[in-house]
Amino acid sequence: MTLKCDVFSFGVILLEVVSGRRNCAEPSLLSHTWKLWEERRIMDLLDPAVPRPRSDPDILSELRRCIQIGLLCVHQSPGDRPAMTAALAMLTSKSSQLDQPKRPPVDCGTKSPFAGESNGGAMARDPSTVVNLTVKENRDIEC
Numbered sequence: 001m002t003l004k005c006d007v008f009s010f011g012v013i014l015l016e017v018v019s020g021r022r023n024c025a026e027p028s029l030l031s032h033t034w035k036l037w038e039e040r041r042i043m044d045l046l047d048p049a050v051p052r053p054r055s056d057p058d059i060l061s062e063l064r065r066c067i068q069i070g071l072l073c074v075h076q077s078p079g080d081r082p083a084m085t086a087a088l089a090m091l092t093s094k095s096s097q098l099d100q101p102k103r104p105p106v107d108c109g110t111k112s113p114f115a116g117e118s119n120g121g122a123m124a125r126d127p128s129t130v131v132n133l134t135v136k137e138n139r140d141i142e143c
Contacts, residue, residue: 006084007073007084011071011074012070014069014070014073015067015071018066018067018070019032020049020050030074031104037071042064065094069087071104072098076104076105
């Protein structure tokens with residue numbers, strides 16, 4: 001795990017919260033978000049459980065900003081992603097200018113190995129999915 005991986009996950013979670021969708025659905029949340037972003041239909045991404053704002057410019061601006069920050073965090077190249085502190089600063093500051101996001105990875109998050117399980121997505125008990133770790137005396141981790 002790296003810091004840029006954490007930023008990517010943060011971006012996915014931000015988009016999941018805004019949309020009310022999980023990233024494991026088909027089509028992936030990232031590709032769906034990107035399509036709506038390009039078509040300038042960001043209101044279509046808003047969680048259906050949230051009352052629709054009646055063209056309130058402040059709410060629409062906040063929605064657009066959250067989606068844009070989410071997309072910036074899920075750039076394919078880790079070097080193009082903001083640092084976590086920068087992502088948080090973008091969320092809390094309305095005055096900072098945001099870069100235009102790039103298309104997120106198309107295949108990222110499209111399938112979850114636990115999608116459709118009746119146990120609510122909990123880890124499967126299938127032995128083929130279990131990774132055994134052994135900690136040696138010198139603290140190296142062996143998979």
